Amino acid sequence: MDVDILAHAGSEGRADVQYGVERRRRWTAEQKGQIVAASFAAGTTTTEVARRYGISPQHLFLWRKAARTGRLVLPVDDEMTFAQVVLESGAAVGVAGAGLGRRPSGGVEVEIAGALIRVTDATDLKLLVRVIGALKAAA
Numbered sequence: 001m002d003v004d005i006l007a008h009a010g011s012e013g014r015a016d017v018q019y020g021v022e023r024r025r026r027w028t029a030e031q032k033g034q035i036v037a038a039s040f041a042a043g044t045t046t047t048e049v050a051r052r053y054g055i056s057p058q059h060l061f062l063w064r065k066a067a068r069t070g071r072l073v074l075p076v077d078d079e080m081t082f083a084q085v086v087l088e089s090g091a092a093v094g095v096a097g098a099g100l101g102r103r104p105s106g107g108v109e110v111e112i113a114g115a116l117i118r119v120t121d122a123t124d125l126k127l128l129v130r131v132i133g134a135l136k137a138a139a
Helices: 029-039 046-053 057-068 125-138
Strands: 003-006 016-019 108-112 115-119
Touching: 029 046, 029 057, 046 057, 115 125
Parallel strands: none
Antiparallel strands: 003 016, 108 115
């Protein structure tokens, strides 16, 4: 049996003893997602979460980067929330796209400042971002 004694600088009288063969843990994508989601929770730090799960902070930062770039999927909250809608007095209230005939299925329609935006799975996202930015700037 191999025994390694590691003395840390500034830790007089204290030593960490590690023994045996250390095995690499395998985390499922779901477990990684849960750990990363815990690291994004308010009031926690990445280091605290890494210690809680016995991984290095650097390892957790790699998983967080993977989540930001879409290579790691985070768990979805069970609770669905809706955005609050506030109408100004005297504002016209109507149904978006009313009277326009047949609407494509599976899409979303957004009406902003009198402009109707239809978003489907074929919509160019870069164009959509530019259009919404222009509407925000005009408002």
